[in-house]
Amino acid sequence: MSLFKNQFANVVEWEEFRDDMIFWKWSNREIKKGSRLIIRPGQDAIFINNGKIEGIFTDEGDYNIESQIIPFLSTLKGFKFGFNSGMRVEVLFVNTKEFTVKWGTKNAINIPTPLLPGGMPIRANGTFNFKVNDYMALIDKIAGVKNSYLVEDIKIRIVSILDQLLMKWISREGKDMFNLQANSFEIAKGIKEDLDMQIIDSGMTITGFNIMSFNYPEKIQEMIAKTASHSMIGDIQKYQQVEMTDGIASGKVKGGGAAADMAGMMMGMNVANEMMKNMNQNQNQNQNQNQNPSSQGNNHSVGNKIPNFCPNCGQKTSGGNFCSNCGQKLV
Template identity: 75%
Template sequence: MAFFKNQFSNVVEWEEFREDMIFWKWSNREIKKGSKLIIRPGQDAIFVNNGKIEGIFQDDGVYNIESEIIPFLSTLKGFKFGFNSGMRVEVLFVNTKEFTVRWGTQSPILIPSPELPGGMPIRANGTLTFKVNDYVTLIDKIAGMKDSYLVEDVKLRITSVLDQLLMKWISKEGKDMFNLQANAYDIAKGIQEDLDMQVMNNGMTITGFQVMSFNYPQEIQDMITKTASHGMIGNMQKYQQVSLTDGIASGNVKGGGAAADMAGMMMGMNIAKEMMNNVNAPNPGQTPGAGTGTGAGANAGGKKPNFCPNCGAKTEGANFCPNCGQKLN
């Protein structure tokens, strides 16, 4: 007799478990006398009868359904297993972990920008996390019609509205369109709130949303880099001088042509000018006008400088520099 009683027993467990599966439904089978329920770590088991939740079991382990499960089911406490029949109940297994999704814009988003009439084309990428938090809504909206649900299904729904949300929050929070990363936190926070409203209707919640980077077209990125380098130099004249010096030092300005000659002459004139300024500058503690020869004091006495203080050319006692025309007295 014991043999016939045990032949109807079965095991209720998540048979098709995958790490990217949000839930899986054990259905269309009877739970019979002697059956066992297996709940593994990170899983919840929800007993459903006629679309209504009978009981939720969250502790992992192996349970005897007749003695440890049925007494806790809301409307099935008085159920008695027959010899040849069982109880037809659906068991929904839910993955309780937090899922991580990597996202990225498939094509550039045209963000309205006064600098660009057609809009600023921007790509973005990052990650988001979500989890199931409402079993009643999950069963009502999804599990009632599906036997399983994957992370990819949620990702498809999120990415279908993500471009619109990026445009909304970049336009709202992106005060500097050329430095969106500075406002990435506020942009991501706004998108997370809107996405949470989207998935809340399915019994899930967005637990985190991050924007890892914003990407511009190459020509705009080059312009941003150039603007930043000018800002670091702070002075266009100095920037040109540094670029010229770097070019000569690296050998990019070379050869016997006019460009190299002009570059060498300009650098020589600038160096001579700096030298004359240093010579004419009063020493620390020296009274202005008390120079010894070519300084301001000497000019006050009528003596002309031997070299032009502007370009460094030899003056030969002239009243004006024969090279640049600088007045010498």
């Protein structure tokens, strides 16, 4: 008899699980007496009857539906399994993890800027994160008409409006077009808030949005690099000197051409200027010494001044080099 009964039993579980699947619906089948519910880690099981949520089960495990699940269902608590009939409900399995998705602009976005009449063509890439947070909205907007939903479906929806949001937040408050990476956190924060408003009515929320890099056209990138190098050196004349010196050292500037001649002339002028500076400094030092030849003698006489009283007998001196009383030498 028990073998006969088991023919009607079934297992309610996520049969087509994929890591990139947001939800999957077990439907169009009856739950028989003796059936079991299997919930795996990272899954929630939602029992739905006539579009209404009967119960939500979040703990992983293997459950007997008759004894462990039905008593907790809203309107089906008193359901009794008949011999030839079962309980017809839908079970929606939801992936509860946070999904991470890579994104990138398919085409360059022309950001309006006064510097370029046609706009600045920019590409960008990064990641965004999302998860399911409202089962009622999810069932009402998506799961009510779909049996499954993939991460790719959300990605298509997000990427379709990213170009507009990037243009909005890059252009906002006059962002520096040539240093967008410095403002990437602020730009990403604004985009995250806008994206969240776009999908929150579907029962999902954006938990993170990151911009990994901005990419400019090759010529614009070269200009940015050259501008940065000029800023590091600070003075265009010094930059030219460094460029010329590097060219001579590397052998790029050589031969009898105009570039080599100019390089040699500039280097010769620099050496001559340094020599003139050194000669002028030495000449000034010699003139200063010649103008004060008696400085050492004056210092000596000042240092050997005749005392007012003889250090030997104490007699008041009269200005001579020897004491008039005892003959002591005074200087």
